[in-house]
Amino acid sequence: MSALEKTRWTVEDYLAFERDSQEKHEFVGGEVYLMTGASESHNLIVANVIMTLGVQLRRRPCRVYPSDMLVRIAATGDFHYPDVSVVCGEAVILREARDILLNPTVVIEVLSPSTELYDRGRKFHNYRTLDSLQEYLLIAQDAYRIERFLRHADGQWLFTDVTALDAVLELPSIECKLAVADVYDKVEFETPATGSPQPE
DSSP states (O other), X not given: OEEOOOSOOOHHHHHHHHXXXXXXXXXXXXXXXXXXXXXHHHHHHHHHHHHHHHHHTTTSSEEEEOTTOEEEETTTTEEEOOSEEEEESOOOEEESSSEEEOOOSEEEEEOOTXXXXXXXXXXXXXXXXXXXXXXXXXXXXXXXXXXEEEEOTTSOEEEEEEOOTTOEEEETTTTEEEEHHHHTTTOXXXXXXXOOOOOO
């Protein structure tokens, strides 16, 4: 992600700019950052997750959104595009310059080399300020790994790290399951010189 040059951005400036843009940008700390294109593996993982959750949530009061749904962080004034977001119950949507989601139940990010630190740091910190958020998932695109952070009633976050291809991760906040094999269906890791990558 790279910041666009401008002396000062307001939220109104950003939303008006984003409404007319052919590309996606995030608004963080008063700066606007261009979202770079995703790899094939990244896109396959996102599609697999959406399909897997969509089937399980069919005919239930839940909605699965792809990466075009903007999420507002009220506590910081920032705006993010999660790779996948899920709302169970009534979705609170602001219909301003574009549709903006306020209350995701689950947010899922697929890690990229250029954004991993951001997804683990500032972005996760922002998401944690949302009272609605119950689970945050980070999915690697170069190895079999899904990391889940589950919010407990006392506000603490429980960490689970799944790395086996035959593992199944429970998502209790939306009563769904993610099979690692389904998440990585048709995903081909880059083969290092020493051989094919193996599940960790």
